Amino acid sequence: MQFWNDWEIQLLVLLSFTLQIFLFFTGVFRRCSTSMLLRLPIWLAYLGADIVAVYALGFMSRREDTASRCHGRDATEAASHPLVFFWAPFLLIHLGGQDTITAFAMEDNNLWLRHLLNLVVQVGLALYVFWSSSLRHDLQLLAAAIFVSLAGIIKYWERIWALKSASQGGLRSSTLSEQKQQLPQVNLEDVTYSGIVRFALHTTVVVRGFFAGFTLTELEDDHSGNFLTDFDIYYTDQAQKVVEMELGIMYDDLYSKAIVLRTWSGVMLRFVSQLSTVVAFGIFIASSKQRHGGVDVGITYVLFIGVFFLEICSMIMMMMSPWTWEFLEARKCHMPARMSWYVLSTVFPSTRALWSNSIGQYNLLSSYIRDQSGFFKLLAKVMVVVGLDKMWSDFRHSSRIKANTKEILACVQHQVKPFFYSRRVIKTGPQTNRPDLGPTLKILLGLPLEYAILTLHLFTDLLLSDCVPGNADYDPTQSHHLKDMSEKLSNYMIYLLVVNPSMLPVTGTAREALAQVSKAIRDCRFNNKKDIRDEVVKGETGKFAGIQQLEVVKSILDHVGPLPLHDTLLATRDTWVGLLLYVAGKSRAAARQRSQLKREGVCIPQTQIDRTNCTQSSISSRWSILLNHPSSLTRIEKVNQ
Structure with a gap:
């Protein structure tokens, strides 16, 4: 304890x-990890x-004030470590944070006024700490402290x-207000890594507008026009990399100091800061x-x-920032630009995924079946009592898998393309009719989104439970791929x-719908999905009579029963x-920023530089803007027909 009392401030600073x-x-x-351990x-x-840092500053002020009013041991202790008061300006540097992380969550950005007040208070406290100490009589240390404080x-x-x-406002x-940067002209035929990076930088203004909550028509005419004109690049094989790069740049803007260090004012302030530290070090x-x-x-x-x-x-x-490389290229600084590109392409090659490359998975029926044992039932009840039932359920039943981004991206491109060309009044010829899931689905898609x-x-899970190699209609070469994507x-x-749920435009009834189905299935205590499917098919004579969601599932299963399995899987996928595109376009802007950029992480070279969440939803949202935010889920059916 005595050791802590003697060396407390030193340990706090370290x-x-x-x-x-x-x-x-x-x-x-x-930015590229979803691990809770990190x-x-x-x-x-x-x-x-x-x-x-704040506690250390307060401790310094109390230590000096106490030493000035006391004699004996306290005064001797303060006099034996006079240099500790020189560290107060360093704590200001620490409070300034690091370039790689200014905010942990989107809510932190909206608290900038609070940090502004803290700046005034902590600067005043640091100046008081140093000025009230004996070091103010040492002109050399006083000069060094002034430069460090700056x-x-x-x-x-x-x-x-x-x-x-990075705040919403x-x-x-x-x-x-931002005008297009003076960057080199984009060559849309250039699908190399450098061309992709350049294109992503040019579309940053439009992407930022989407994250700010604007629709395409609300943005400035020149920006939206460029976006529509350049949209064809998203039908190349490099579309995924373009989206990754755009979302990575947004991550930098929202969770780091990248947006500051891209301006001349920011660069000059950084130069003054570095020069002040060097001068202070020389004086010390x-x-x-x-x-x-x-x-x-x-x-x-x-x-x-x-x-x-x-x-x-x-x-x-x-x-290694793409902004630095483009800035140097635009000003014909070829040698520094080549050095910047070499570092960028070496640390982040085109083959490296620029995000976590995983998506979350949750299966309701599997979660019910897994909780049938007495131990987990007891544990679940304990979690309910302590109020951690949701956290426990998410931890036990959710998982992450590697995302087949290119495959899903191809489906997104195929569905969005007709909407895009219809806006440009370009006819692409007759569309091939595809199988649908029956009239019940049309009614279903008109209900609240959570239902x-x-x-x-539930329909998909029960349908796929019957898709096994032993099934006569199951074709391993074709059906397996569709089954995997649908699942x-x-x-x-x-x-x-x-x-x-904050990422979805759902109401407060989502939990009620989940609870109703959950209670019905748990009460029946099924051990496998085949038994659940058999009970659903019974309809009014089964145990699930009166459960609206399961009755709708039965209706859809009855409709698709006579259809070829391949056609049913294609329509399901x-x-x-289509539903993914809809919810991506309807997702609230604040929720997209918080969840897409933080929860699943994007790893992209920082511009200097929070889970971007390049999930399937975030990828599809880049295209979903062109759907013009359909007012009814039934619009999805038009894509499938």
Whole structure:
């Protein structure tokens, strides 16, 4: 305990520095990882970094104030470590955060005014701490502290600027006022990696408008016109990489200081900050350090070296930024541009996925069957008592699988293309009629979205439970692929409804619909899906009589029964793709920003630089804008016919 009392402030400063190092590097990894083992420590470090720095500043002010009013041991203790008060400006630098992570969640961006107030308070406290200490009489250390304080204020201001720019209001204002960057002309025939990066940079203004909540018609005429003219590039084989790049740039803008460091003002402020730190370090080296303890001097050197190390890492990351490469290319700086592109393409080659490359999965019937054992029933009841039932259910029954993005992307392109060309008054010829799932589905798609997703998920699950190699209609070469895609899309949509309903335009009745079906199936205590299917087919004579969703499922199963299995699977897949497009276009802007960019992560070279969530929904949302936000789910049927 005595050791803590003697060295508390030193340990607090080193802890603050360690948290900054941790946040800088994990802020990059967070964008392409969905692991809770990584996200939880980052969240704790993000919250703890500010708390530790503010507490250390408060401790310094209390320590100096106490020492000035007391004698004996307190005064001796303060006098034996006078250099600790020189560390107050470094805590301002720590409060400024790191380039790789300014916000952990979208809500953090909307709190920029709170951070502005904190800036005023903490700067005043830091100045008070140093000015009230004995070091104010040391002119060399006073000059060094002034320069470090300037760097700290600039760093803190960069954080506030980034938060404000990424807030909902900031995105909307910048989208309407920002003009197209002076970048090299885009060649739409260039499908190389560099051409894809260049195209993604040119469409950033439009993409930011989508994330700000604007529709295509609400954006400026020149921006929307360019988007429609250039839309054909999304039908190339590189469409997935284009979308990944666009969403990655949005991640940088929303969760890092990228949007600040892309401006001349931001670059100049960063230069002044770095120059101030270098000058302060030179003054500190030249100052007399005889009366300071060796440990305190060593910690001061660690703080300076840490600042320089992080700044160098930030500069390297800026070199691998696509914005830096395009900026240099536009100004004919060919040698630096080639160096920037070499670093960019080496660290992030075109073959590397720029996101987590996984999607969430949740299967209702499987979750019911898995919870039949007495142990898990008891555990579920305990979780209900402590209020953690939803968290337990999500943890136990949700999973993640590798996404077949290109395959789903091809289906999305096929369904959106007729809408796109119809807007440009271009006729593409007669469309081939496809099988549908019957009149019941048309009625179903007119109901609230949560009922449509739940019922279609149950139908898909029961349909696929009968798709086994032993089935006479099952063709392993064709049916297996359609079955796999239908299953993944179905489990993903129910995953959103159960685990992350904020991404969907659903009402408060979603939980009620889930609870009703859940109770009916759990009460029957089935051990496999075949038994559930048999009971559903019984209809009014079975145990599920009166359960609306299951009665609709029976009606659809009766309709598709005589149809060839391949046609049924094709119609099921296309219906899920259409439903995916609909919910992507209807997703609320704030929810898209929070969930798409944070929850599943996108890894893209930062512009300097929170799960982008490049899920199937986020990929399809790029195309769903052209659907002009249909007012009824029945519009989906037009795509399938």
